[in-house]
Each structure stands twice: as structure tokens, then as C-alpha cells.
Amino acid sequence: MLxxxxxRRRAQINQRWPEPEAGAHSRQFDEWQRAxxxxxxxxxxxxxxxxxxRRVWYGAFVQALAEExxxxxxxxxxxxxxxxxx
Numbered sequence: 001m002l003x004x005x006x007x008r009r010r011a012q013i014n015q016r017w018p019e020p021e022a023g024a025h026s027r028q029f030d031e032w033q034r035a036x037x038x039x040x041x042x043x044x045x046x047x048x049x050x051x052x053x054r055r056v057w058y059g060a061f062v063q064a065l066a067e068e069x070x071x072x073x074x075x076x077x078x079x080x081x082x083x084x085x086x
Contacts, residue, residue: 025078032075035068
């Protein structure tokens with residue numbers, strides 16, 4: 001039963017986020033993933049920091065988050081263009 005739920009969940013995830021195509025879309029998808037990793041690292045560093053370092057890491061987190069949002073928007077733009085047939 002659990003295996004069937006996992007398989008259904010995996011299929012739902014793959015349906016929402018299909019494997020990226022080769023080329024520009026794949027490069028942008030990879031960049032989005034790297035940007036998300038930078039957000040996670042900056043967030044974790046901010047949580048572990050004290051005093052002045054906390055402010056520094058918060059700035060790094062905000063910057064990483066902005067970069068991740070730009071990368072996500074580019075993936076969305078390319079995906080919409082693919083869906084539209086162009």
C-alpha cells in the first residue's frame with residue numbers, strides 16, 4: 001500500500017515538474033536548482049550565525065533569494081514558451 005502511494009506521489013511530482021529538455025531549458029533548470037541551493041546554504045548559515053555575522057548572512061540570504069526568484073522566472077518563461085509551441 002505504501003509503495004503504491006509513493007509511486008502515485010512520484011508520478012504527481014513528475015507531472016508537475018517534468019524532466020527538463022536539453023538545451024537552454026535544461027541549463028536554466030540547473031541554474032534554478034543551484035540558486036535554490038545557495039538560498040538554503042545562506043539560510044542555514046544565517047541560522048547558525050551570531051551578532052554581526054547574522055546581519056551579513058541575512059544580506060546573503062536576501063541576495064540569494066532574489067537570484068533564485070530570477071532563475072525561477074526564467075524557467076517559467078521558457079516553459080510557457082514551450083507549452084505555447086514557440
